Amino acid sequence: MNFLNPIALLLGLLSGMIVLMYLLKLRRRKEEFSSTLLWRRSMEDLTANSPFQKLRQNLLMYLQILFLLLLVLALARPTMALRRTRGMSRVVLIDNSASMNSMDGERGRPRLEDAKSKAADLIGNMAQGEEMMVVSLGGAARVVQPFTAEKATLHGALSRIEATDAGSSIREAMLMSRGVLKTRPNCVITLVSDGGEGYLGNLLTASDPVEFIPVGSSDRNCGIVAFDLRESFERKGQVQVFAEVENFSTEPANVLVRCLVDGRSLQAREEKIEAKSRKGFVFTGFEGSSKQLLRLELETDDLLACDNVVQGFINLTGQTDVLLVSEGSFFLERILGLLPNVSASRIAPAEYQPSFNKGLVIFDGFAPQQIGPGRYLFINATPPLEGFSKTGEPLKNQILLDWNRLHPVTRFLNLGSLAFSETRKIQYPDWAIPLAESSGGALMLAGERRAVKLLVLNFDLYASDWPLQVSFPVFLSNAVRWLGAEAQGSLSGSHLTGETVALPAQKEVRITNPAGRGWTRQPDENHLAYFNETYHTGIYTVREGDDKEERFAVNLLSARESDITPRQELVSGEKKVSATSVRKENREVWTWAVLLGLLLLAGEWHVYCRRAWL
Amino acid sequence: MTETTTKSLLSPEFLKRLDRLELETRRILGGVIKGDRRSKKKGVSIDFADYRHYVRGDDLRFIDWNIYGRLDRLFIKIFHEEQDLQCHLLLDTSKSMRFGQPGKLEYARQIAAGIAYVGLTGSDKIGISCFREEASGALPAARGRHNVRRMLAFLEGLEADGRTSLHAAAREFTQRVKGRSVVVVVSDFLDPAGFEPALRYLIRETLDVFVIHVLAPQEIRPEITGHVEMHDMETDHKLELTITPRLRDTYMRNVEAFCRKIKDYCVRYGMSYTFAPTDLPIEELLLKRLREDGLIKG
Numbered sequence: 043m044n045f046l047n048p049i050a051l052l053l054g055l056l057s058g059m060i061v062l063m064y065l066l067k068l069r070r071r072k073e074e075f076s077s078t079l080l081w082r083r084s085m086e087d088l089t090a091n092s093p094f095q096k097l098r099q100n101l102l103m104y105l106q107i108l109f110l111l112l113l114v115l116a117l118a119r120p121t122m123a124l125r126r127t128r129g130m131s132r133v134v135l136i137d138n139s140a141s142m143n144s145m146d147g148e149r150g151r152p153r154l155e156d157a158k159s160k161a162a163d164l165i166g167n168m169a170q171g172e173e174m175m176v177v178s179l180g181g182a183a184r185v186v187q188p189f190t191a192e193k194a195t196l197h198g199a200l201s202r203i204e205a206t207d208a209g210s211s212i213r214e215a216m217l218m219s220r221g222v223l224k225t226r227p228n229c230v231i232t233l234v235s236d237g238g239e240g241y242l243g244n245l246l247t248a249s250d251p252v253e254f255i256p257v258g259s260s261d262r263n264c265g266i267v268a269f270d271l272r273e274s275f276e277r278k279g280q281v282q283v284f285a286e287v288e289n290f291s292t293e294p295a296n297v298l299v300r301c302l303v304d305g306r307s308l309q310a311r312e313e314k315i316e317a318k319s320r321k322g323f324v325f326t327g328f329e330g331s332s333k334q335l336l337r338l339e340l341e342t343d344d345l346l347a348c349d350n351v352v353q354g355f356i357n358l359t360g361q362t363d364v365l366l367v368s369e370g371s372f373f374l375e376r377i378l379g380l381l382p383n384v385s386a387s388r389i390a391p392a393e394y395q396p397s398f399n400k401g402l403v404i405f406d407g408f409a410p411q412q413i414g415p416g417r418y419l420f421i422n423a424t425p426p427l428e429g430f431s432k433t434g435e436p437l438k439n440q441i442l443l444d445w446n447r448l449h450p451v452t453r454f455l456n457l458g459s460l461a462f463s464e465t466r467k468i469q470y471p472d473w474a475i476p477l478a479e480s481s482g483g484a485l486m487l488a489g490e491r492r493a494v495k496l497l498v499l500n501f502d503l504y505a506s507d508w509p510l511q512v513s514f515p516v517f518l519s520n521a522v523r524w525l526g527a528e529a530q531g532s533l534s535g536s537h538l539t540g541e542t543v544a545l546p547a548q549k550e551v552r553i554t555n556p557a558g559r560g561w562t563r564q565p566d567e568n569h570l571a572y573f574n575e576t577y578h579t580g581i582y583t584v585r586e587g588d589d590k591e592e593r594f595a596v597n598l599l600s601a602r603e604s605d606i607t608p609r610q611e612l613v614s615g616e617k618k619v620s621a622t623s624v625r626k627e628n629r630e631v632w633t634w635a636v637l638l639g640l641l642l643l644a645g646e647w648h649v650y651c652r653r654a655w656l
Numbered sequence: 657m658t659e660t661t662t663k664s665l666l667s668p669e670f671l672k673r674l675d676r677l678e679l680e681t682r683r684i685l686g687g688v689i690k691g692d693r694r695s696k697k698k699g700v701s702i703d704f705a706d707y708r709h710y711v712r713g714d715d716l717r718f719i720d721w722n723i724y725g726r727l728d729r730l731f732i733k734i735f736h737e738e739q740d741l742q743c744h745l746l747l748d749t750s751k752s753m754r755f756g757q758p759g760k761l762e763y764a765r766q767i768a769a770g771i772a773y774v775g776l777t778g779s780d781k782i783g784i785s786c787f788r789e790e791a792s793g794a795l796p797a798a799r800g801r802h803n804v805r806r807m808l809a810f811l812e813g814l815e816a817d818g819r820t821s822l823h824a825a826a827r828e829f830t831q832r833v834k835g836r837s838v839v840v841v842v843s844d845f846l847d848p849a850g851f852e853p854a855l856r857y858l859i860r861e862t863l864d865v866f867v868i869h870v871l872a873p874q875e876i877r878p879e880i881t882g883h884v885e886m887h888d889m890e891t892d893h894k895l896e897l898t899i900t901p902r903l904r905d906t907y908m909r910n911v912e913a914f915c916r917k918i919k920d921y922c923v924r925y926g927m928s929y930t931f932a933p934t935d936l937p938i939e940e941l942l943l944k945r946l947r948e949d950g951l952i953k954g
Contacts, residue, residue: 075875076755076844077846080914087906
């Protein structure tokens, strides 16, 4: 035998109330009296004189009739229009990304608290038998609570969701929720967020059962969205710091950007940034040395704090070793030879061994069977990694549609006049992002996963006019700088929130985040320890043993997260989801009738015990 | 022994005061022997009442020869006959008489002792009957001061037990007692069957009935409040009550009505009713109230 609603068995505890009534009854004081004759007569007189005498005489009967009516009512399964959910199960996606830290919630609290409050309302309105799953989106999609009908457990899960300074994994969470829909057709996905269109892309279809509960009320925010450093070409030892600050508000904003090295304020600039526009800041003319902490602070009156500070460590030493695996490439060899602080060498594809990996490896029209940890540029070759594959016949007469103008690799490039003869449709994993796209698919991909950082050019360089264009050496320079992150004249140890950091280590390392919380990680066979709890901005400390201590910085640097403009609808592909409030629908309330009946039964017992209601 | 027993019921000083009293009746009652009391029955005594014509058979000693000398007719002198008094005390000894502080039985014994003492010292014939469900534990009627000790000992030995059944006790008493007499009923009259059937048995030409209604102050003005399980001392019935001030007021009004009802009944049928709360000093009851009600004189 099974129970559809085993929680109802807890009502059996009400028998304790009956026992209590018995005990209370026994607590009547015993009094011996000469005769109860006159007392009985007095009770009768009092009852007879009462204006509600008849009612009182039959009170027990009325209570019993009422109890019966309530039971009948319960059997009729009454429904009421109450606030409730549409389906029998619900996946609630709680956005705890960086933008949800904006302090424009109710009573000046963060948006995340508003989101939790709205999710708590959803839990409160759950119907009997309805189940809910809670997923958080900050940094990575995490199932905070698998499907359950227990409200207390769900409330507990809500309280466990912490704020992060990371981007939103709404796309990943939506894909995961779609998997749930296959096994639960009567399920609804509810996103409680301040937006997320940028992450979703065209993911949603018209048939997706998605609800959107918006939070947030203001767009008042300015944030540092780009940050870089390089050594001055003119003066050795001098550094140049670049930053971009964007005003996402519809009102102009005055900002003060201060540059600090090791806590010492060196320069500051005050600017007015127009609404919805971006302004660059360059700080030059000061000496810097490796491992100094460079920090930019943005002072302005806005709602989100985590994008007002960026940090990184100055790196002015060493040079980048570049290994070109090619049958021979005039353009590549010449340009690599011209790049400062780059030591390039070439080998034939047949000579390549994975053990050669020291710095950056460029595969020109050749891909090895496998690659280990390292930095790679694949030119007209498919990386031997899971998720990458080329399909179909070569596509001819394709044109370049657009390219990413913000990525460090494609920044400052003008690819508008690029002409290429053919390309092939390439499949790539989620962690790779297209930097340039043609009508036939991605032309340029960039990605970083664990200890592999790579760039892919999906066309034959020599069947295009790119090497003859000005943008090509700029691209190669950017590519070497981006791939060789530890090369000179750059920021080292600077990561984005939510990014997995590969830490060189010989033995167990202990990582402490800016809030003082610690984790330990073991290095793998490549002597790399991977750490992915980078959900908060700030300086992380890595301690290996007792004597070796390193630090790395984590920054937000995300225009998507800094743009806190609240959305009232969610648009993704053909799907347009309007803001949803928790809806009212018919809901069975027979349990209330039964509960009321049980209470009535207790009352009837009380009346019976008192006998005379005087 | 007499002194000890008497002391425990009535104080010697009080007994001395009782010595001066005698029982009285409002009716013509006939005792067996001639007593100290002038009866309305005409008979032999020194108190002249009237004349009547001589008829054959009259005692020649009562012919008034002076009248015969003047009128030449025979007249017989008629005198008030002085007779002794028969008094029966009916004492309620049911369980309910245990109640109260002071206890009702204790008070009833004092009343009975006082009346019996007055009667015995006045050469009246005093009998005591206790009744529960029926008259039981009777002290046969006796006359003379020498019976005081026996009477007091009997009263001392009484225990309150059993249920009140006034009706059965009155019926049994009227079957047993013949002739004219004073009947004093001392009871709380808390009989579930009511007091009327019992008193109805006592409505007789030959009986002069005095009803003494004994109640404890705790019955008249109870101080119980709250949720109680009330045990009836006689019937052992349990009554679950929530005593509110309203219920208590109603109860007190009912007590008053109960007493008034007994009194009205008594008045209607020529009986005397005396209300005797146990906090009323016994001296005041015997020397004042019962004097006013005509049971005791002197």
